[in-house]
Amino acid sequence: MFVFGDFVIAMAKIIDMLLEIYKWVVIVAALISWVSPDPYNPIVRFLYNVTEPVFRPVRRIIGYRLGPIDISPIIVILAIIFVQSFLVRSLIKIGISLGGG
16 A cells, blocks of 8 residues: 555655746746746746636636736735645655655
């Protein structure tokens, strides 16, 4: 059973790393959006394609309640932190209880 515990812990660590990378992608996308970037730049297009599918539902739910300020990146970052704190830590604890670690 310890193999399954180690597998769960490894998956939790991979999820944590992917969420951390995505959190930085969201931060970079938010910072770049402040400077009116060239929409044909490949980096700007990549950031838009990666973050917009997550921002769009948040914008639909929250809207632009603060006027011209878009708070969807902040909401997404808080959701990522919540998932890292709750889901990843819970998976690690489950893995440890299964004999992993």
